[in-house]
Amino acid sequence: MRPEKKGKTRGRKPPKKRENDLTPFYERFTEGKIEEWKKQFKGRELIFIRVEHFLAVLRPPTVEDIANYLTLVTGENMSKAVSALLQDLWLDGDYDLIEDEDNFIAVFFQINTLMEGKKSEFFRA
Numbered sequence: 001m002r003p004e005k006k007g008k009t010r011g012r013k014p015p016k017k018r019e020n021d022l023t024p025f026y027e028r029f030t031e032g033k034i035e036e037w038k039k040q041f042k043g044r045e046l047i048f049i050r051v052e053h054f055l056a057v058l059r060p061p062t063v064e065d066i067a068n069y070l071t072l073v074t075g076e077n078m079s080k081a082v083s084a085l086l087q088d089l090w091l092d093g094d095y096d097l098i099e100d101e102d103n104f105i106a107v108f109f110q111i112n113t114l115m116e117g118k119k120s121e122f123f124r125a
Contacts, residue, residue, distance in 0.1 A: 022048065028055055029092055037091055047089065047114065049097065051106040056093025058086070061115075065089065069115060082111045 025034060025048055037046055037057065047058035061069075065088050072081035086098055086107065097103045 020048070024050065025055060025057065029057060033092075046091070049093070049107055049110055051097055051103045054094040054097050054103055056097050056107075057091045058089035059091050061085070061089060066115070078112070079108070082108050085111060085115075 022034075034046070034057070037059065038044075041060055044060040046060065049056045049058065065085060068088070069081050069085045072078075072084060083098070097107050
């Protein structure tokens with residue numbers, strides 16, 4: 001078996017970078033309002049959620065938000081954890097995202113992925 005050359009993947013294409021089109025958010029909430037929220041949260045990235053034509057903008061989570069989320073998740077109630085986090089972070093958007101079960105399921109997975117991405121790697125050597 002030959003070793004792979006650095007920088008090349010064998011038989012795999014690199015994943016395409018997904019472009020974030022904020023146009024619908026700027027049209028719905030206005031660019032000025034989004035910029036105001038960005039300043040309010042000191043340049044930390046806002047969270048934009050889109051499910052079909054429904055939109056929402058969430059503020060970035062704080063340490064306290066994440067702690068509350070993890071407390072509820074540890075209590076084995078993932079649905080309540082996501083719902084509580086959405087309520088805490090909600091800036092503006094379509095309530096159909098949380099009131100309609102199919103939409104909420106899509107948001108549920110997006111929030112869970114967001115929170116999984118906040119974990120860091122820890123090891124001892």
